[in-house]
Amino acid sequence: MNDIAPPVLPGTPLIDSHCHLDTRVWEDDAGVDAVVARAHAAGVSHMIAIGSGYGFTSGHRAHAVAARHAAVHAAVGLHPHDAAEFTDERMADLIALGTPETPILALGEMGLDYHYDYAPRDQQRLAFRAQLALARELGLPVIIHDRESGGETLDVLDEMRAWDTGVLFHCYTGDVAYMQAITARGGLISIPGIVTFKNGDTMREVAAKAPIDRILIETDSPFLTPIPFRGRKNEPAYVGYVAAKIAEVRGTTPEAIAEVAAENTRRYFRF
Ligand SMILES: [Zn+2]
Numbered sequence: 001m002n003d004i005a006p007p008v009l010p011g012t013p014l015i016d017s018h019c020h021l022d023t024r025v026w027e028d029d030a031g032v033d034a035v036v037a038r039a040h041a042a043g044v045s046h047m048i049a050i051g052s053g054y055g056f057t058s059g060h061r062a063h064a065v066a067a068r069h070a071a072v073h074a075a076v077g078l079h080p081h082d083a084a085e086f087t088d089e090r091m092a093d094l095i096a097l098g099t100p101e102t103p104i105l106a107l108g109e110m111g112l113d114y115h116y117d118y119a120p121r122d123q124q125r126l127a128f129r130a131q132l133a134l135a136r137e138l139g140l141p142v143i144i145h146d147r148e149s150g151g152e153t154l155d156v157l158d159e160m161r162a163w164d165t166g167v168l169f170h171c172y173t174g175d176v177a178y179m180q181a182i183t184a185r186g187g188l189i190s191i192p193g194i195v196t197f198k199n200g201d202t203m204r205e206v207a208a209k210a211p212i213d214r215i216l217i218e219t220d221s222p223f224l225t226p227i228p229f230r231g232r233k234n235e236p237a238y239v240g241y242v243a244a245k246i247a248e249v250r251g252t253t254p255e256a257i258a259e260v261a262a263e264n265t266r267r268y269f270r271f
């Protein structure tokens, strides 16, 4: 089972910019609340709960967790895997969840996934564009999921002028050149636990070369559990290991990375 991760950076608050605190992963509300408690024990002060990835109802579940925990903030949207479900009405229902106490901070994750191709590509493009248009209308930043789109994701973002309201590529797995294409447009990347993996050389090169004001850190829990917890379900409590590895490749301290990533996250999501 998931024990409490020892705090890797005692006294330095960490922010997990991308996690799935979904009852489809953690069984029920009590299971999710226990994950949040373990995150706090590991020094994680804030988490962005991604209301996307488990169908349209993900948004409702992410918002519910954010409503229960001051440290959890909600983003809502529809994952490219579920793009066939997209309707404007259901998207409007998600937006309507936002309240002054529990606002929707961003739309996503959304984008194109041509690796799995779980939804027809035309449907993926349609759901992606519709969400970008909505984000622009609402003035909200977006969280992008991009897998093997061959640069099409960038083309769509350019065409939709999405960069003005904020573009974050979560679980960034591209190379240095693609990262530079993103940051040159004003975008940000979020670095996942892959940076700790044996085969994570590209990720480490990106982590070393990315502009420091454009880096966020994430777990993408329950996936991509960082070393030394491989084989377990990932959770926000482990995000410190991502900060520590980035610090190692940049020749700085984990605390410095945690601090700047937290600052970048707050600036991006405005909290
Ligand atoms: Zn994703």
Ligand SMILES: [Zn+2]
Residues within 6 Å of the ligand: 018, 020, 050, 053, 109, 220
């Ligand atoms: Zn995700």
